[in-house]
Amino acid sequence: MLDKRFFEAPIAHRALHDVTQGRPENSRAAIEAAIVQGFGIEIDLQLSADGVAMAFHDYQLERLAEAKGAIRQHTAAALGAIPLIGCDEGIPTFAEVLDLIAGRVPLLVEFKDQDGIMGPNVGALEASAAEAVQDYAGPLAFMSFNPYSVAALRDLAPDVPRGLTTDPFRADGWPLLPEAIRTRLRAIPDYDDVGACFISHSVDDLHSPEVARLKARGAKILCWTVTSAQQEQEARKIVDNVTFEGYVPKGS
Template structure:
């Protein structure tokens, strides 16, 4: 099994080390620079643009972060490069641009954001972007259909399941994903502890990171029931 101890070695800045979108916005090169400067690992989100380029952006639609109408998958990467975030000078970066900026200085945890019918080729495109990347990087997704593609379309890259919930149906769906070759789990801190995470850590010896820790309670729950936190809103 590939050694991914680096995944839990340091706190993970949620969407980079932003300042709650006051002056340094989420998933921007400025937020990634700030995380690198503090030695934090970085979590970020990736969609496909209209021309099939992985771009770093959380939402399906542009409005909250850019003030512009429309969906990410309707706009080309070149057009997104001209779109500014939150009235700052930061633009929507491509994954390749983000990788060139970080340059392997801290680990990356990349969440693939699926839109069924619009995300064909997303896993393969991210896999190609990471194939020659010299730094430590992992991929993960909430979307089970994407996770099922990880081993074939992004070979050699640690893949994880992003998840939340504590109902029986939630947990059964998560247990079913253990039939696929995942390397770690990212679980919502608000839903810990639970039998799924307990089994993943204790029986499968698989690392678990939490999302999103915003206070001391979340930090405490992470220390008791997981291996590292994805955090925002404070210095870790």
């Protein structure tokens, strides 16, 4: 079950990032800014070449960091020395993020798919993260689009609440994902098998019958990614909390 603190304040998507203010996505500066304002924090995890969970969204470095190539091709030490675009920080490890947050606000962790097509070729990223959180005492939850990843987390970190990141999985948004897999994931069939207690669903698809079905069963419903106060107001008619970016919610 999600800690009640996950519903007390909105959740900052990739932390409270604003690269024009020196706070890139998933950066220490963005994390500290979210903590100062009392927001929950969502971050993403990717795996380094030497098997360390890193706080980074993309599979490639170019958009977010002063380097090229796949994040998976670099060691954790090398990634820590690569500056994020917009500040002089390197890419943090998940363990460094945990030390920084130290339980002060809720932390929602998304595991990026390591298989390529939402399949079973996962485990190393999940194992690294599970080891990192062994002694973490703050409000924490794990999630992924890939149900195999969430199943691995069920086995590796059974005490950490788990959820599925969900979406209508349309072809234009997921061009590399086979139609059969998109159709299956759209139905959210793995909720019970992975031991989930929540979903985080696309804000543009909250009227999905699958969302309504799970909500009626008592599942907690989060959503991604709200980008305005008006959109938040509409989303809150359905969801228990929002993940936001691009504006600062009221009441912060």
